Amino acid sequence: MQKYNKNFDFPLFSCNFVHMKLSVIVPVYKVEATLDRCVDSIVRQTFTDLEIILVDDGSPDRCPQMCEIWATKDCRIRTIHKTNGGLSDARNAGLDVATGDYITFVDSDDYLQTDTYESILPLTNACDIVEFPIYRFYGSEKQSLLSFQDNIYSDIAFYWLKQEAYRHTYACNKIYKTTLFENIRFPKGHVFEDAYTFPLLLQKANRIGTSSYGLYFYCHNDSGITISAQGKELTDLLNSHLKTMRIWCDDTYYMHILNIQMDVYEMTGLAQQLPFRCINPFVKNLSIVQRFKAILHNIVGVRRMCILNKIIHQWKNKF
Structure with a gap:
């Protein structure tokens, strides 16, 4: 049942259930300026059957405290505090505790359109992975919208090669069946970890869906690995x-x-x-x-x- 708390301007949820359908994993490191925007965009999703896992990757600023504050605002949020190990290690820590039937990732300097998960999750009934639109380098001169037609691919090689999926291996604009991550983790200590992990997941998948609905805002970051x-x-x-x-x-x-x-x-x-x-x-x-x-x-x-x-x-x- 959806509740509202007068101290907050977003829905607060009664969490008397253990199993959540979608686990949203958010690695957190040195993102004081953007963390609230990111988490707020997840909390406000019109799809509500989810858990939000904030993984504090040993952030030396106020991020650990900000994560805890968010956990008091919404019982769907839980936090993990760990020593710094990098993006892959933080995602892996979230995967180790996720309880949802499906997994998705959000980088803590990015955010989502409010109806994204509600629009995409119905496709997971027919697909192991669903990819949805992403605004790349949003807020910069290089920003561009990567959109998709509504399709389902059972030929994984066709999806990778003819749809040029290798050009958009981002972890964040996809929803995955949780079972795909059995025995698969992101490579700790490596960058461009998505390009390493996504093909491994594709090899275990039977069907890939692409959707024209939903939108992920991949925000421009001057110090981001793609730029630097x-x-x-x-x-x-x-x-x-x-x-x-x-x-x-x-x-x-x-x-x-x-x-x-x-x-x-x-x-x-x-x-x-x-x-x-x-x-x-x-x-x-x-x-x-x-x-x-x-x-x-x-x-x-x-x-x-x-x-x-x-x-x-x-x-x-x-x-």
């Missing part, structure tokens, strides 16, 4: 894709990985890891630049492509 990634971080990303391409690969996906390989070489000088593959430069979805790269790659190979890319960028930086 350097050689080590991109090497983690490359290694994740190299592992996945052994299962699913086509020419378009290969060119995506080649771009990452060239960036890794430019930043680190590390030897080529991507194996050579002859590419059809006229394959669908390749831009003009990518077609040129494919032709050049077929002629000179991966290692020389990396060297040429580095030389061109060094030359451009001089002018």
